[in-house]
Amino acid sequence: MIEMISLSSSMLPLLFVLLFSFSWVTSAHTHEDFIECFSLYVEDSTDISKVIYTQNDSSYSSVLHFAIRNLRFNSTTLKPLVIVTPTNVSHIQAAIRCSQKNNLQIRIRSGGHDFEGLSYMSVLPFVILDLINFRSVTIDVTNKTAWVQAGATVGELYYHIAKKGRTLAFPAGICPTMGVGGHLSGGGYGALLRKYGLAADNVIDAELIDANGRVLDRKSMGEDLFWALRGGGGNSFGVVIAWKIKLVEVPPTLTVFNVLRTLDQNATQLIHRWQYIANKLHEDLMITTYIRRVNSSQGNPTIQATFAGFFLGGVDKLLQLINESFPELGLAKDDCLETSWIEAIILNRFPGNTSLELLLDRTPRFVSNYKAKSDYVKEPMPENALEGIFEMFLEEDIETPRLLLVPYGGKMDQISESSSPFPHRAGNIYKIEHQVSWSEEGKEASQRHIDWIRRLYSYMTPYVSKNPREAYINYRDLDIGMNNLAGNTSYKQASIWGRKYFKNNFDKLVRVKTAVDPANFFRNEQSIPPLSSW
Known part of the structure; x- marks a missing residue:
């Protein structure tokens, strides 16, 4: 049995630097070895300079950092030996083969939104395969x-x-x-x-x-x-x-709204009530709840809940549904906007502007340091539990805490847990994204905020799913478990995090991995292990 390495995600940057420095020195391979190999396997070797970036290239840094969405990893990011930005299939095939030949890990980056930076970081010598040119x-x-x-x-x-x-x-x-x-x-x-x-x-x-x-x-x-x-x-x-x-x-006209309520406007009671109806509403209606800290009109910190509605229909039908199921919200016609689906998407990110071309901008509007976690809720939380969350949100040394409550029900109740690896279906009222972000630089600030969200996560334990405590893979969280940073990982060890993301589907994922990648070439800190790595 391989001894489990238990590490917090906040320790990773330092450990990455130490391990990476050792592996870099002891590696006999250089970017020249990779490029020479690459030129042998691509269809046309004359354009290699347009798709491969090494640390000697002036544009290397800009290519690397363009799709780093979490600034927590910006200063500590371990630099890849090369970045490959393929324009055809042979470039990808060559990158795979040459990474294997040179004993390099490969990290695949699409948009760079991995919450723990695993699409652009590795503790061992590695290559980034950036798919930015594969976008048709x-x-x-x-x-x-x-x-x-x-x-x-x-x-x-x-x-x-x-x-x-x-x-x-x-x-x-x-x-x-x-x-x-x-x-x-x-x-x-x-x-x-x-x-x-x-x-x-x-x-x-x-x-x-x-x-x-x-x-x-x-x-x-x-x-x-x-x-x-x-x-x-x-x-x-x-x-x-x-x-x-x-x-x-989708219909040509749908209706959206944002209703904002603070604590003195009964936000606690509204969130509590929302839990009882959010997953039972008509499937054409989704009301997502955002919770954050703001300053009141008197300048004092308070909690604000935003009830964001999205309805596949007109405003009159929406108001009828709300008045029947959630009259406490006090939704008025003036709170609502009738628009098209695509305009609703654009307005969500670019208020006051509905130009389609805005969707082509790959640059995020905001980037910050952040840490996130996830949970699934199967029974409504009592009001006093919500009040405990709000007390933590009001701690002075924490910069920007947020909760996102995503309602389930509707179609999600109709799809079986085993229809895909994603198992979080019927029985869930809503999903939670816990997130804290900060602009303050330095290790102390980072550790303070990470410690805070871990305390929040611990506080939530009695109120969320159990055995396993479920989590969402796209809100990646290395705190819930990791594979070994080097060497093999046992099934038992990987199950610690694997069952939280996939429940019983984890077993089938392991069998598939064993069949298609028994050598475990495609791997990271939370990749599915093959049986051969037990």
Whole structure:
């Protein structure tokens, strides 16, 4: 049995530096070795300089940092030997083969939103395979499908859908800079969750390059591997280069609203009441709750809850539904905006502007240091438990705490736990994203905020799912468990984090991994291990 390495994610940057320094010195390989190998396997070696960046290149740093979304890792990021930005399949095949030959890890980056930086960091010598040039989107309006390459952002996908028609949509997230590759690999959700399920639930084919360099589609890869790709997490089975997705229909007019309430406006009571109705509303209606700290009109810190509504229909029908199920909210017609699906997505990020071209901007509006965790709630929390959360939010030395409460029910109750690796279905009232962000620099500030969110997570223990305490893979959290940083990882060790993300589906994921990547080439701190690594 391999002894488990138990490390907090806040210790990783220092450990990464120490381990990486050792492995770099002892490695006999250089970027020249990789480039020489790469030139032998690509279709056209004349354009290598356009797709490979080494630390000697002036643009290396800008390419590396462009898609680092968590500034917590910006100063401590371990630099890859090379960054490969492929423009064709042979570049990816060559990157895989040459990483194997040179004993390099490979990290696959789509949008760079991995919460723990695993798409651009490794403790061992590594290569980043950045799919930024794999971003084409092809829409088939007749069949209501699309092929989208893994390096495209959600915003780029939405842009191309909207150009073909305003009543077609896709149930992915509302953050336009997220990469499609990682988003769909972990499940992916957005404002259409209760109507159409996860983004991964609407994937009907995929193209993947495996550890042997083979290009596989759904038919040639088989149903087990196709199952694993749709929610089993990225970078475990190969390089997904494209997804075929099923588009969904939305009405030409829908209604959105944001109702803001502070503690002196009964925010606590409204959140408490929301828990009893959020997963029982009509599937056309989704009310997400955001909780944050703000200053009151008197300048004193308080808690503000935002009830964000998204309804597939007109305002009159919406008001009828709210008055029947959640009259305490006090929603008025003036609080509501009738708009199209695509304009609602744009307005969420760019208030007052509905230009489609905004969706093509891959640069996030805000970046910060942050740490996040996730939970699933199966029974409503009592009011006094909510008050305990708010007390922690008001601690003076914590910069920007947030909670995001995402309601389930609707379509999510109708899909079985085993239909995809994503198991969090019926029985969940809502999902929680716990997050804290900060701008203050330095290790002390980072540790203070990470310690705070760990205390919050501990406080939440009595009120969330148990055995296992479930978590969402796209809100990656290394605190819940990690593979060994070097050497093999036992099934028992990986199960610590694996069952929290995947419950009993973890066993099937391990079997699939064993069949398609027994040598465990595609690996990271929370990748699925093969049986051979026991």
